[in-house]
Amino acid sequence: MEAENSEVAALVEKITGLHAAISKLASLSPSPEVDALFTELVAACVPSSPVDVTKLGPEAQEMRQDLIRLCSAAEGLLEAHYSNMLTALDNPLDHLGRFPYFDNYINLSKLEHDLLAGHVAAPARVAFIGSGPLPFSSLFLAMYHLPDTRFDNYDRCSVANGRAMKLVGAADEGVRARMAFHTAEVADLTAELGAYDVVFLAALVGMTSEEKANTIAHLGKHMADGAVLVARSAHGARAFLYPVVELDDIGRGGFQVLAVHHPAGDEVFNSFIVARKQEHISTVGTIGCSWQHECIWTTIEGVADGEMSFK
Numbered sequence: 001m002e003a004e005n006s007e008v009a010a011l012v013e014k015i016t017g018l019h020a021a022i023s024k025l026a027s028l029s030p031s032p033e034v035d036a037l038f039t040e041l042v043a044a045c046v047p048s049s050p051v052d053v054t055k056l057g058p059e060a061q062e063m064r065q066d067l068i069r070l071c072s073a074a075e076g077l078l079e080a081h082y083s084n085m086l087t088a089l090d091n092p093l094d095h096l097g098r099f100p101y102f103d104n105y106i107n108l109s110k111l112e113h114d115l116l117a118g119h120v121a122a123p124a125r126v127a128f129i130g131s132g133p134l135p136f137s138s139l140f141l142a143m144y145h146l147p148d149t150r151f152d153n154y155d156r157c158s159v160a161n162g163r164a165m166k167l168v169g170a171a172d173e174g175v176r177a178r179m180a181f182h183t184a185e186v187a188d189l190t191a192e193l194g195a196y197d198v199v200f201l202a203a204l205v206g207m208t209s210e211e212k213a214n215t216i217a218h219l220g221k222h223m224a225d226g227a228v229l230v231a232r233s234a235h236g237a238r239a240f241l242y243p244v245v246e247l248d249d250i251g252r253g254g255f256q257v258l259a260v261h262h263p264a265g266d267e268v269f270n271s272f273i274v275a276r277k278q279e280h281i282s283t284v285g286t287i288g289c290s291w292q293h294e295c296i297w298t299t300i301e302g303v304a305d306g307e308m309s310f311k
């Protein structure tokens, strides 16, 4: 226990130092200095770690919240920079690998699809909320995993949507025709949410657990019964980079948790939760799973569909 505490203390000290350096940057736009600091931050947060951010002191909590805000702004600028760079090339889709976190999105969209496939065979309509200027998540699902699905991408930033449409405009007709973009704040979406078989909630929509909870409650109010939510979250030290979605908030939002995936290794940064909209709010609890594995949750009244699967 002693060793674990000192490991956590050393990690928090390192991240605090990186937060201080990032906070001093004149701009968060990509540059050798910005790239170096964020590469060091990701390298510090990705390895598995015993850190539990809910147990941080108030000062470290405040630092973490500000760091998530800085990471969100930097990610938006990084995606805009690469979206501009890629769409200036001939055949942009042949060069997507130039984006530094390309592999993360290739692996993440495959993981999300494979876990989703066990609960939604062939979704006709999918919404991706928080698609950004580089909509890799929905683009890779459309290109590689869901050839007949229509995707509605929502982002509150019209400039991000403009960039995204330009990039997707370079895709082949079969993909282009199935990808639509809408400028909207998630809180303003209501009846339209009832049309989707699956709704993805991007990691950076909602900066705090409270904002995430409110957004999930809003989605629960308007999504169709039986529809599936895929909410991106964070675990361990990665919770210094992204907000955490609390499983209780998924349940309170009217969803039953079907699976939780915390990626081990460094092939994917984001955790994600797959949950089904219930006609009534059921109380859910775990039948036990270790953090490296996906696990199937059960309602207290009975066993949820599907087996406990540990890889």
Ligand SMILES: C[S@@+](CC[C@H](N)C(=O)[O-])C[C@H]1O[C@@H](n2cnc3c(N)ncnc32)[C@H](O)[C@@H]1O
Binding pocket: 075, 076, 079, 129, 130, 131, 132, 133, 134, 135, 136, 137, 154, 155, 156, 157, 160, 184, 185, 186, 187, 202, 203, 204, 205, 206
């Ligand atoms: C930078 S992108 C990152 C998405 C990432 N590429 C992915 O696939 O998860 C996050 C986007 O979420 C959008 N966003 C943040 N909060 C939002 C909200 N409340 N409603 C709609 N869009 C939002 C931002 O405008 C931003 O473009």
